[in-house]
Structure formats: structure tokens, C-alpha cells
Amino acid sequence: MKTALEIGSEDRLRHYGLRPTRQRMALAELIFAKGDRHLTVEELHEEAVTAGVPVSLATVYNTLHQFTEAGMIRVLAVESAKTYFDTNVSDHHHFFVEGENEVLDIPVNNISIGNLPEPPPGMEIAHVDVVIRLRAKRG
Structure with missing residues (x-):
């Protein structure tokens, strides 16, 4: 069985039910070529421009949300002003380094979560995201 890094972007897109357009394939290649990581729309757009991929910021934004809806990546909101997209869709949690946006x-x-409330009728808990905020020690 191939690992995530060995799967080509065209096969990956088809696997998730997305049409492998040139821009989607180029962005998927940029996103997944470096293994599991967290990135923002702006960071991916900058990588695309540097790599010579002609895409607008809006296209990057729309593509990341399409990838999220398909289950290829997941959204991680750690700040109200910035959304990160996570290539690791397995169950896990996060540290957020304040001031460094890492x-x-x-x-x-490594974390045990208990005593979750019952979801409303007809609903189920999809997953629980824990974000632990870190900062440099003071004094």
C-alpha cells in the first residue's frame, strides 16, 4: 500500500471525488509534498507563486475549502484572524505557539477527554479539537 507521499496528486484527487484540474493538482502537490503540516491560505499562495503556479489567492482559498469538504485536509481555527489547514486528518490535537503562529x-x-455532553438529537460528535496555547516562559 502506498503512503500519502507516494500517492500522486491526480490519484489523490480522484480518490476523494475531485476532478484533477491543473490548478488542483499543482496545489495538492505543494500541500502534500512536504508530509504532514499546517498552513494558511496565504502561505500556500506564496508557495505557489514561488513555484511558478499561476493561481489567485481566491483560487487557493476555494481549493483548500474543496479539499476540506472532500476530507483530504481539515480546518484548524486557532485564531479568529487566521485559519490553518492540516494535512494530517487523523485524530490528534495541537499546540499553538503564540507570537510565532506555529x-x-x-x-x-497523549490527551484523555471525558465527560463530553450529549449532542442534540439527530447529531453526533464528529471529532474534538484540543488546542493548547504556548508562550515563552516569563521571568
Whole structure:
């Protein structure tokens, strides 16, 4: 079985039910070529421009949301002004380094969550995101 890094962007897109357009394939290649990571729309747009991929910021935004809806990546909102997209869709949690805008993975087995409330009728808990905010020690 191929690992995530060995799957080509065209196959990956088809697997998730997305049409492999040139821009989607180029963005998927940029996103997944470096393994699991967290990135913003702006960071991916900058990578695309640097790599010579002609895409607008709006196209990057729309593509990331299409990838999210398809289940290829997941959204991680750690600040109201900035949304990160996570290539690791497995169950895990995050550290957020304040002031550096860095997101780090925490394996799910390192945190125990209990006493969750019952969801409303007809609803189920999809997943629980824990974000632990870090800052440099003071004094």
C-alpha cells in the first residue's frame, strides 16, 4: 500500500471525488509534498507563486475549502484572524505557539477527554479539537 507521499496528486484527487484540474493538482502537490503540516491560505499562495503556479489567492482559498469538504485536509481555527489547514486528518490535537503562529501536532493518545455532553438529537460528535496555547516562559 502506498503512503500519502507516494500517492500522486491526480490519484489523490480522484480518490476523494475531485476532478484533477491543473490548478488542483499543482496545489495538492505543494500541500502534500512536504508530509504532514499546517498552513494558511496565504502561505500556500506564496508557495505557489514561488513555484511558478499561476493561481489567485481566491483560487487557493476555494481549493483548500474543496479539499476540506472532500476530507483530504481539515480546518484548524486557532485564531479568529487566521485559519490553518492540516494535512494530517487523523485524530490528534495541537499546540499553538503564540507570537510565532506555529502549530504543532499532539498525538491523540497523549490527551484523555471525558465527560463530553450529549449532542442534540439527530447529531453526533464528529471529532474534538484540543488546542493548547504556548508562550515563552516569563521571568
